[in-house]
Amino acid sequence: MAETKQVIIRVKRQAGPKEPARWEDFSLKWRPSMNAIICLRDIAENPVTRDGKKTTPITYDSNCLEEICGSCAMLINGKARMACSALVDHLEQPIRLEPMSKFPLVRDLAVDRQFMFESLKRVKAWIPIDGTYDLGEGPRVSPEVQEKGYPLSNCITCGNCLEVCPQVNEHNQFVGAAIISQVRLFNMHPTGAMNKRERLEALMGPGGIQECANAQNCVHACPKGIPLTESIAEVNRDAWKQALLGWLLG
Amino acid sequence: MSSTATRPDTSYFLRKLHSFTGVLPVGAFLAEHFWSNSAALVNAAKYDEVSRDLQTIPFRPFVEWGVIFLPMLFHGVYGVYIWLRGKSNVSAYPWVGNWLYATQRHTGLIAFAYIGWHLYTERWLTHGKSTYATVESDMQNPWYLLFFVVGILASSFHLGVGIWNFLCKWGLVATAKAQQAAGRLGVVVGVVFSIVGILIVISFRLNWHPFASYYISK
Ligand code: SF4
Ligand code: FES
Numbered sequence: 001m002a003e004t005k006q007v008i009i010r011v012k013r014q015a016g017p018k019e020p021a022r023w024e025d026f027s028l029k030w031r032p033s034m035n036a037i038i039c040l041r042d043i044a045e046n047p048v049t050r051d052g053k054k055t056t057p058i059t060y061d062s063n064c065l066e067e068i069c070g071s072c073a074m075l076i077n078g079k080a081r082m083a084c085s086a087l088v089d090h091l092e093q094p095i096r097l098e099p100m101s102k103f104p105l106v107r108d109l110a111v112d113r114q115f116m117f118e119s120l121k122r123v124k125a126w127i128p129i130d131g132t133y134d135l136g137e138g139p140r141v142s143p144e145v146q147e148k149g150y151p152l153s154n155c156i157t158c159g160n161c162l163e164v165c166p167q168v169n170e171h172n173q174f175v176g177a178a179i180i181s182q183v184r185l186f187n188m189h190p191t192g193a194m195n196k197r198e199r200l201e202a203l204m205g206p207g208g209i210q211e212c213a214n215a216q217n218c219v220h221a222c223p224k225g226i227p228l229t230e231s232i233a234e235v236n237r238d239a240w241k242q243a244l245l246g247w248l249l250g
Numbered sequence: 251m252s253s254t255a256t257r258p259d260t261s262y263f264l265r266k267l268h269s270f271t272g273v274l275p276v277g278a279f280l281a282e283h284f285w286s287n288s289a290a291l292v293n294a295a296k297y298d299e300v301s302r303d304l305q306t307i308p309f310r311p312f313v314e315w316g317v318i319f320l321p322m323l324f325h326g327v328y329g330v331y332i333w334l335r336g337k338s339n340v341s342a343y344p345w346v347g348n349w350l351y352a353t354q355r356h357t358g359l360i361a362f363a364y365i366g367w368h369l370y371t372e373r374w375l376t377h378g379k380s381t382y383a384t385v386e387s388d389m390q391n392p393w394y395l396l397f398f399v400v401g402i403l404a405s406s407f408h409l410g411v412g413i414w415n416f417l418c419k420w421g422l423v424a425t426a427k428a429q430q431a432a433g434r435l436g437v438v439v440g441v442v443f444s445i446v447g448i449l450i451v452i453s454f455r456l457n458w459h460p461f462a463s464y465y466i467s468k
């Protein structure tokens with residue numbers, strides 16, 4: 001019988017944000033269509049390192065396994081991407097798995113993306129449709145706006161665009177491309193546009209859109225192919241018009 | 251909706267001012283500066299005439315400080331502050347835009363240092379009365395020559411990338427196609443400035459005046 005193919009995985013482990021980090025190697029039995037999450041599951045079934053030491057299962061986030069929930073982003077061979085769509089056969093081995101570096105660590109590969117959710121709240125990334133009475137039907141959304149908005153609505157808040165951005169770091173509270181793109185989405189919606197000014201003003205506060213320095217890494221890293229640089233440019237245009245010309249033109 | 255959202259703060263306005271001053275007046279001044287210095291390509295007499303004309307512009311100290319020195323100082327100092335708040339990652343993500351991001355910071359610093367030295371030697375020491383002869387003798391020093399070449403290339407690169415950044419960051423080009431076109435415009439600006447700048451240096455160094463036949467004495 002032919003020798004079974006092995007997959008070598010190297011995982012950065014850390015019991016908590018203040019604990020020391022260490023690397024653990026695992027050797028797994030290769031199976032067709034294996035992805036990084038399957039590897040982590042296999043390790044959980046049999047948490048033994050490559051050199052035979054017993055260890056604990058690895059902590060990580062995942063849910064949908066089809067690049068739609070956004071929870072499984074991590075650094076795979078040093079690059080930010082979704083683990084569930086990272087096919088082992090396309091990766092150089094040993095496959096290095098590390099947690100994202102721009103979000104607070106929870107444990108092992110799990111990080112806390114709360115910063116993104118707080119930022120979405122800060123820019124009011126929703127459309128208010130509830131009132132104390134029936135507000136009736138809203139304006140119709142033109143097919144043109146629907147077509148532009150749909151790709152933007154695909155954002156899964158994975159955080160890859162923040163992870164790869166040189167302007168997101170410990171000195172800088174930049175909200176990142178995803179949030180700016182969501183502002184564009186909700187501002188282009190006819191009902192959402194009623195809060196356009198508020199969203200733009202929130203985006204011109206500390207860590208706002210001005211921190212973008214046009215490295216354009218976000219658009220390459222986004223697993224959903226969202227036209228982030230286009231969103232940033234458009235929101236930038238609306239923002240400076242509001243900030244610099246608002247007092248002149250009303 | 252409550253009104254607890256953050257509001258535009260000074261960092262927004264300073265960032266916008268930084269971006270704007272890079273093109274106007276700093277970029278525009280660079281264009282003017284290369285334009286007037288290309289008089290050297292005609293001959294020494296033409297160069298000295300242009301230099302004298304510039305010395306006689308009305309309100310000269312206000313123009314020099316308000317339109318040239320202060321905007322440049324702000325653009326440079328705030329640029330260094332911006333650099334310190336970024337964290338380059340080209341080795342992990344070597345995409346073109348990311349390379350430009352990193353190089354933009356290094357060329358900016360080189361250009362800033364160069365311009366400081368250049369102002370000191372060619373403006374302060376000469377009291378703003380540089381002549382063809384003084385620049386020509388400076389150019390005979392190989393270290394001066396090298397610094398001129400490096401400074402010109404860094405400034406030209408920084409302006410080219412800066413124009414691209416400016417157009418993207420003010421939303422004047424938004425779609426991927428338009429941004430690519432803006433990128434090509436930046437390349438043209440960078441290359442043209444580099445070539446013209448180097449030609450001027452060669453002109454001083456070798457007393458080379460390819461347009462000498464254009465000259466009409468006053
Ligand atoms: S914009 Fe793209 S990369 Fe950024 S969070 Fe959304 S899906 Fe992820
Ligand atoms: S598990 Fe949902 S995106 Fe990967």
